[in-house]
Amino acid sequence: MTTDNGSWTDFVPTITKPIVYTYKYRKVIQKYWKIMQVKLNSGRPSVIITGRAGVGKSVLAAHYHGEANTQDWNEPGTSTDVEIKPITIGEWTKIVAVIPGQNTKERARALDEALNKANKLDGVIHVVDWGFTSIRDSAVRKEMVESKGLDSIEKIRAHNLALELKDFELMLDKLAMSISNNRGPEWLVIAVNKVDLFENRLLTAEQYYNPSCTSEFTDKM
Ligand SMILES: Nc1nc2c(ncn2[C@@H]2O[C@H](COP(=O)(O)OP(=O)(O)O)[C@@H](O)[C@H]2O)c(=O)[nH]1
C-alpha cells in the first residue's frame, strides 16, 4: 500500500516500524545471522561440498562466499581441514562445509559427522572436473610420468577420471547409508568445474555427467 506522497511505513506508528524493517530486511538479517553463527562456531552446516583434492572445491566456495572478489584473497592451498562458510547464491544462504578431498582421517571424520551425526543435511554439492585435476606436487607429477607411464595429457585425464569415478562410488555408498537412516541429503548437485579448460568439448562432458545420458558415471547414479 503506497500513497502519492510516501511509502506505507511513513503511516505506521513508530513502535511497529522496527517490525516492518525486520521484515523488509529479513534476507540481509538472515545472512548476517548465519555469518555470526559461523563466527561463534555454533552454525551447523546444512550443505556439504565434496569431491577429490584439486577439483576446485575451495575456489568455488570462496567465490560464492564473496572472498575471491576481495583484494587480499590468495589461492587456497591443498586443504586437509574442513572449511565452513556461509554461502549466498541469489536469495539462498546456507552454511556450507567444504570436506577435504584427500583420504585423511579429517575427511572421514567430517563426512561421518555431516552424514551420520549432525543435523539432517539439505544437500551435497559434489565437484568434478572431467579429469582436469591439477597436481600441485611436482614429485607426484614426476612419479606419475616415470612409474605409471602417464606421459600425455590424455593419459593423465583418463587416470584422473577413473579415480574420480571410484571416489564418486564411495561417496554414493555413504549417501545411500545416510538416506536409509532417514538423514538426507535431499538433493545432490554434480558441479562440473574447470569448464574453461574444455570449452570446446562441453557437450561431450555433459554427456558424461548428465543423469539423462548414459555413461560410466551416470550408471553409478
Ligand atoms: N582452470 C581452472 N582452474 C581452476 C578452477 N577452479 C579451481 N581451479 C584450480 O584448481 C586448483 C585446485 O583448486 P582448489 O579449490 O584448491 O581445489 P580443492 O582441493 O578441491 O579445494 C587450483 O590451482 C585452482 O586455481 C576453474 O574453474 N578453472
Ligand SMILES: [Mg+2]
Ligand atoms: Mg580445498
